[in-house]
Amino acid sequence: MYDVTDKDSFEKVKVWRVELRKYLEPGTPIIIAGNKCDIVNRTVSEAEADEYAKSVGCEHINTSAKSGHNVREVFTQLARSKSHRILIFRNVRNPKNLGR
Numbered sequence: 001m002y003d004v005t006d007k008d009s010f011e012k013v014k015v016w017r018v019e020l021r022k023y024l025e026p027g028t029p030i031i032i033a034g035n036k037c038d039i040v041n042r043t044v045s046e047a048e049a050d051e052y053a054k055s056v057g058c059e060h061i062n063t064s065a066k067s068g069h070n071v072r073e074v075f076t077q078l079a080r081s082k083s084h085r086i087l088i089f090r091n092v093r094n095p096k097n098l099g100r
Helices: 007-023 046-055 071-093
Strands: 031-035 059-062
Touching: 007 031, 007 046, 031 046, 031 071, 046 059, 059 071
Parallel strands: 031 059
Antiparallel strands: none
Protein backbone atom coordinates (compact mmCIF):
# COMPACT_ATOMS: atom_id res chain seq x y z
CA MET A 1 0.00 0.00 0.00
CA TYR A 2 1.17 3.49 -0.77
CA ASP A 3 -0.21 6.98 -0.30
CA VAL A 4 -1.34 8.52 -3.61
CA THR A 5 -0.36 11.95 -2.24
CA ASP A 6 3.21 10.85 -1.44
CA LYS A 7 5.46 9.97 -4.39
CA ASP A 8 8.14 8.60 -2.05
CA SER A 9 5.72 6.00 -0.67
CA PHE A 10 5.03 4.83 -4.23
CA GLU A 11 8.77 4.49 -4.88
CA LYS A 12 9.06 2.35 -1.73
CA VAL A 13 6.37 -0.01 -3.09
CA LYS A 14 8.79 -0.92 -5.85
CA VAL A 15 11.37 -2.02 -3.27
CA TRP A 16 8.79 -3.84 -1.13
CA ARG A 17 7.47 -5.77 -4.15
CA VAL A 18 10.97 -7.09 -4.89
CA GLU A 19 11.37 -8.10 -1.24
CA LEU A 20 7.98 -9.84 -1.21
CA ARG A 21 8.82 -11.84 -4.31
CA LYS A 22 11.87 -13.24 -2.51
CA TYR A 23 9.65 -14.88 0.10
CA LEU A 24 6.40 -15.65 -1.74
CA GLU A 25 5.72 -18.75 -3.75
CA PRO A 26 5.87 -18.18 -7.52
CA GLY A 27 2.53 -17.01 -8.84
CA THR A 28 1.34 -15.56 -5.53
CA PRO A 29 -0.74 -12.50 -6.41
CA ILE A 30 0.30 -9.05 -5.24
CA ILE A 31 -2.16 -6.19 -5.23
CA ILE A 32 -0.73 -2.69 -5.00
CA ALA A 33 -3.23 -0.50 -3.15
CA GLY A 34 -3.12 3.25 -3.67
CA ASN A 35 -4.61 4.69 -0.49
CA LYS A 36 -6.22 8.12 0.01
CA CYS A 37 -7.82 8.06 -3.44
CA ASP A 38 -10.50 10.35 -2.00
CA ILE A 39 -7.97 13.21 -1.91
CA VAL A 40 -7.94 15.38 -5.03
CA ASN A 41 -4.25 16.40 -4.99
CA ARG A 42 -2.55 13.18 -6.09
CA THR A 43 1.18 13.10 -6.73
CA VAL A 44 1.01 9.57 -8.15
CA SER A 45 -1.38 9.37 -11.07
CA GLU A 46 -3.64 6.38 -11.46
CA ALA A 47 -2.19 5.80 -14.92
CA GLU A 48 1.37 5.71 -13.55
CA ALA A 49 0.43 3.23 -10.83
CA ASP A 50 -1.59 1.05 -13.23
CA GLU A 51 1.29 1.02 -15.72
CA TYR A 52 3.83 0.04 -13.06
CA ALA A 53 1.60 -2.70 -11.62
CA LYS A 54 0.97 -4.16 -15.05
CA SER A 55 4.69 -4.06 -15.92
CA VAL A 56 5.54 -6.23 -12.88
CA GLY A 57 2.57 -8.60 -13.05
CA CYS A 58 0.60 -7.06 -10.21
CA GLU A 59 -2.80 -5.47 -9.94
CA HIS A 60 -3.38 -1.89 -8.82
CA ILE A 61 -6.49 -0.78 -6.93
CA ASN A 62 -7.29 2.68 -5.59
CA THR A 63 -8.53 2.62 -2.01
CA SER A 64 -9.59 4.98 0.74
CA ALA A 65 -9.31 3.96 4.36
CA LYS A 66 -11.35 7.05 5.24
CA SER A 67 -14.39 6.17 3.13
CA GLY A 68 -13.76 2.44 2.84
CA HIS A 69 -13.68 2.65 -0.97
CA ASN A 70 -12.36 -0.62 -2.43
CA VAL A 71 -10.88 -1.82 0.88
CA ARG A 72 -13.08 -4.92 0.96
CA GLU A 73 -12.42 -5.52 -2.74
CA VAL A 74 -8.66 -5.79 -2.18
CA PHE A 75 -9.12 -8.55 0.38
CA THR A 76 -11.85 -10.25 -1.65
CA GLN A 77 -9.64 -10.40 -4.73
CA LEU A 78 -6.72 -11.78 -2.75
CA ALA A 79 -8.95 -14.41 -1.18
CA ARG A 80 -10.36 -15.42 -4.56
CA SER A 81 -6.87 -15.70 -6.01
CA LYS A 82 -5.74 -17.82 -3.08
CA SER A 83 -8.77 -20.14 -3.21
CA HIS A 84 -8.24 -20.58 -6.97
CA ARG A 85 -4.65 -21.61 -6.31
CA ILE A 86 -5.76 -24.03 -3.59
CA LEU A 87 -8.25 -25.62 -5.99
CA ILE A 88 -5.54 -26.05 -8.62
CA PHE A 89 -3.17 -27.53 -6.03
CA ARG A 90 -5.82 -30.00 -4.87
CA ASN A 91 -6.50 -31.08 -8.44
CA VAL A 92 -2.81 -31.70 -9.04
CA ARG A 93 -2.45 -33.64 -5.81
CA ASN A 94 -5.51 -35.78 -6.55
CA PRO A 95 -5.80 -36.49 -10.30
CA LYS A 96 -9.33 -37.85 -9.75
CA ASN A 97 -10.41 -34.23 -9.13
CA LEU A 98 -9.12 -32.91 -12.43
CA GLY A 99 -11.78 -31.10 -14.39
CA ARG A 100 -13.91 -30.37 -11.33
